[in-house]
Amino acid sequence: MPGWLTGITRFKIADALAHRTRRAELAAAVGAARPPGFAEAGARPDAVIDRVLVHHALERLPPAQRLVLRMAFYDDLTQARIAVRTGLPLGTVKSHVRRGLRRLREALGPELLDAEEAA
Numbered sequence: 001m002p003g004w005l006t007g008i009t010r011f012k013i014a015d016a017l018a019h020r021t022r023r024a025e026l027a028a029a030v031g032a033a034r035p036p037g038f039a040e041a042g043a044r045p046d047a048v049i050d051r052v053l054v055h056h057a058l059e060r061l062p063p064a065q066r067l068v069l070r071m072a073f074y075d076d077l078t079q080a081r082i083a084v085r086t087g088l089p090l091g092t093v094k095s096h097v098r099r100g101l102r103r104l105r106e107a108l109g110p111e112l113l114d115a116e117e118a119a
Contacts, residue, residue: 023049057107065100068093 026049058066071082079097083090 053108054104057104060107061100061103064088065096065103068096069100069104072097 058069061069067086068082071077071085072079079093080090083093
């Protein structure tokens with residue numbers, strides 16, 4: 001049993017280090033590829049990476065969930081207003097938001113945990 005636990009721990013640590021290394025390399029690549037004057041605007045490479053990750057995670061959602069989440073967060077609409085604009089029942093809008101957020105959390109889970117550890 002101790003050998004098995006040690007092996008699992010070793011692989012988990014190796015996976016976490018590999019993930020951090022990939023994220024650091026990605027941040028360095030974004031930082032090197034940014035246009036002149038980008039740093040003066042106050043944007044950080046990590047913020048750009050976060051936006052790209054969220055965009056890709058949103059694109060993988062079903063169209064109805066993607067639409068509802070974009071309206072809620074980018075257009076700053078309430079669920080009731082989303083229901084009126086889309087013609088969907090309010091309960092359906094609420095379900096789409098809940099399921100969409102859960103899927104985003106699952107898709108972005110490792111990235112979110114790394115961001116919280118760094119803070």
